[in-house]
Amino acid sequence: MGRLKVMDLFCGTGGFGRGFERTGAFEVVYGIDLLPLSVDTFRLNHPRALAVAADIRAQSRAAVADRLGLHRDAVDVIVGGPPCQGFSSIRPHRSSRFDDPRNSLFEEFAAYVGYWRPRFLVFENVVGLATHRGGADLDAVRAEFDVLGYDTDWRILNAANFGVPQKRERLILIGVQRGGSIDWPAPTHAGWFRTIGHRDPARLLRPEAAAGLPPAPTVMDAISDLPPVRAGETATRYASPPRTDYQAARRAAGEPLTLHSATRHTDRMLEIVRHAGSNIASIPPHLISSGFSSCYSRLDPDEPAPTVTVNFVHPASNKCIHPFQDRALTLREGARLQSFDDDFRFAGSNRNATAKQIGNAVPPLLGEVLGSAIAAALGAAVA
Template sequence: MEPAGSQRDSRIQAITPKALGIPGDIRKTSRPEIAKRLGLRRGDIDVIIGGPPCQGFSSIRPNRSANFDDPRNNLFEEFAAHVGYWRPLAFVFENVVGLATHNNGLDLEAVEDTFGRLNYQTDWKILNAAHFGVPQKRERLILIGTQPGIQFRWPKPTHAGRFRTIGFKDSSRMLIPSEPTLLDQGAAPLPPALTVADAIDDLPPVESGETATQYVAPARTVYQKERRVDAFELTWHASTRHTEKMMEIIRHAGPNISYIPTHLITSGFSSCYSRLEADEPSPTITVNFVHPASNKCIHPTQHRALTPREGARLQSFDDSFLFAPNTRNQVAKQIGNAVPPLLGRVIGEALAVALNV
């Protein structure tokens, strides 16, 4: 990566001339200050999107978020305060599936009650990214809020696949492909969910510690072709350099940790030190996917963990996307924490229909 102030930074600014990025604690920048820097007034924002971490939900105080600049707000209350300040037509609230059952569901009720007090109608579903063209079985709870009178309709899955939802049983809250009925006779079946191979097998092989900067084979799938559009070079296809002991572990790796001889490891979850399956969607990508001890992130056929580029492909980032941090671990964290762009687009398109824009 190039240093700050380089030609690359100018390129980012040219791509996003109206973007305002404010690094740091969101509680330390007032909403009026943000409005001033954006050149906008309250009511000018159509949609607010955010994913505040779940820490602190159990202490949500609905009246607190009405005070739009209270420094004691937790991060969810800060998100709600932005909604209350800007009064958007709609908002998107993204979180982990566990929020649905955490504290026996009371935390999620508190979230909805907070927005209800701000006069928003809300609905939530659990979405699996694999059902929407992302080669990853990543589940997230999505809550949509709209001002009264705006009717939001959830998007329909575009890809088939049955994937287990852990810890939540109410199927009415899951946005999954419906079973075929007599009325569906003659309708084209949904294509199967994309696999790891569908996403990354066009990328050149690299060994532990190696980097590749050029494509050496044509894209094999439509998904690969779409990710490579507008990419002038191959970036971040750089493998972590593994120790010899880790390489020995990797050479034994299989679908779960039981394939690793017990003398090589001392502990770990069942998915640690595990190899991805090429013919299945990937499990959820974590922030540590460039390290084999993380959740199932060893390449299906090569003896190494995934590169940042491979992780980005599994998250549906285009190859032309410019990641701001300049170390492998920082980029991996940014990728692992992200909402898959294709899933975000699906939600955004559904909102655009509801808002008639």
């Protein structure tokens, strides 16, 4: 039996699909995103997949099917996170017109589901979708899938409870063809982290207090094996063996060290960074004029990182200063916190553009956890 086929919509760098592939049960056959550089990255890491850089609304699904040689019922899983704008304007059953150019981005996702009829779908999005307009938008999303013949269920989960060294909270909706079962993966790591909350606590996929799970990996669990670098410096070789299981897993391919280059901060920024503590209050007022509480602050070495943003190489934007070194995170450190393996390749040479690719990604390890649960439901062996 060949590997199960996955389509990755709004794929970005392809972190979600990469996680599914890490299970050993899946192969990603198609990815589409509006951003050409992100698709270049997707293509580097999924060389056998069809990669398209375009507005999904401009792509004929029939033409995509012909290029892939995969038509109805030939795709096993469709994953993706449509941008959250526009859920409130979903027009009932518009997606049943599979090539309607007026479809919203979510309706395009639904139309792919309706066209290919995968056995499962995995829809990833912001946590706020659960409560926006009293939950009406999420209800509309589920209603669309119901019309297409899919039973759905959803949870709010924190990536740190599944082995990612980052408190990244997301809403995950899983759909299965009518009558199938949805079995949620159990958290693998302990830790109760701040959440927006929900009126139904059963919607929060949290670990049991008495489960005896290991603590969620911390910032230093993820990056302590990377050699020290000062602002503006680059290191191209590992300075020590892996110090944790997490580091060993990220370095499994034995690749040379890449992307471990620190931002060259100005003298003024270096002075600010030297004062940095847990929040902006550590900075002498004469050095800064404004900023959120998390700006110009250091990561806690003994906790998972807060959500990695697209600006994690710039201390003025968020909490991204190294716990012990006077600089912002390197691209490699940001990628580690997002659970990218060290052999994952990023297209382009612009630091800010690469940081944006990393910060916008679905952590591959989260994709692997969800992929393993779906592979089990489909009776497929995992690595």
